Amino acid sequence: MGIEVNGSLMQSYTICERQVWLMAHQIIPDQDHPYIEIGRIIDNTSYDRERKKLNFDNVVIDLVKNDKDNFLIGEVKKSSKAEKSARMQLLFYLYKLKQSGILAKGQLLFPEERKKVNVSLTDDAESEIIKAIDEITNIIHKEKAPVFIKIPYCKNCGYREFCLS
């Protein structure tokens, strides 16, 4: 399968391997799901003035702004509960940028909580990302989806009814 790892797969990876596989096979979650709705609305309304989209190597980067001499990329998220997965997604973008020779810093933005978290691509973070990309590629190439194992996240997951039915 000619699927490239992208930011949303990276984000799913931190949550659930099954989700990675389903998403990579374009089995996208239930669009009526309220959480997806909320995500979309926040995504469409916050930080409007600074907002720019950067289309980059199969990746759409949410927000780019010039902070002194640095490129700064940001990820807007609903709640810091998903901080780990948002962080991985952002690191992934930073890694992709670095590969094309752009050094950047990242920032996670949680508008509802008025919270900002700085993220930078340290050596450790970089090897973490490389390892994750490898593992995601392996998951995607499995012939079948990883079996359903209930985890706490399932409660809020758009695939919930699919997995449980």
Add this chain to the structure above:
Amino acid sequence: MKKPIYIFSDGELKRKDNTLFFDNEKGRKYIPVENTSEIMLFGEVIINKRFLEFVSHSEIILHFFNHYGYYIGTYYPREHLNSGYMILKQAEYYNDKDKRLYIAKKFIEGAYKNMRHVLKYYQNRGKNLEDIICCIEELGETINSVISINELMAIEGNIRGAYYKAFDKILGNPDFKFGIRSKRPPKNSLNVLISFGNSLMYTLILSEIYKTHLDPRIGYLHSTNFRRFSLNLDVSEIFKPIIIDRVIFSVISKNIIKKDDFDGSAEGLILKEKAKKAFIEEYENKLMTTINHRSIGSNVSYCRLIRLELYKLEKHLMGEQEYTPFVAQW
């Protein structure tokens, strides 16, 4: 939850910028785009390409019905959920004779068990249905041993034949005698209600399929020729007895629809608009009724059950979990 909109009157559907509305001499009615899943068109309605473009963009499906209330066709906007993987799997299971037969049998098994369930319900309420139930059970037991789709269809036809004989006993209403099953056009009032109800069921399931990754043109029981939708016909077999037939029994026994709700014309019987609305109201209530779903672990509406059924089918095609049809149990 997004909801269907029903349009019975004549008029024009229009788009202005990012809004949709329905115009006629009575005035203008706005259609809430964000909350509309489909539009059911019963009246004479004028539409244009600008309207269709916006409807496609908003992922709203249009279902058309003729003057008699029978389904004509659907405007199915280009699939927004598209999974090449799933379509290939669907085709693979269609092309393989055994795999196809397995799924087709499951649909008929579900239909059979749900028909039996409806009959048992009325038997428990004192209707004399013993013979019919026995006959259906005998036929039902042969489902597993058939080796072709044609044989399966024949059994299904016989089961349905016996099942419809029970309608007269259940209803006991001389104004709604079953006679024989007549479709185009239906010859008597009961057949009109069955056709009308089944049309609603086909379109509802088609709308649900639209929200999954399945291609409605690839069916397993009803053969695929890519020119018409067939998967929705397959899946509706399972749900018709427990949704549509129950609505029919209830509108007749509660006197919500009576003999004079039908108009005769040269070409057949027409259900009057008021009665169509009453039927739909009862039907929508039924769809919103919830049952406790064991594996989901919460209450699930009948409408949602249909979606879950499609998810189960997807998982069967993915080789994850063998498909078993929904069978009513309470």
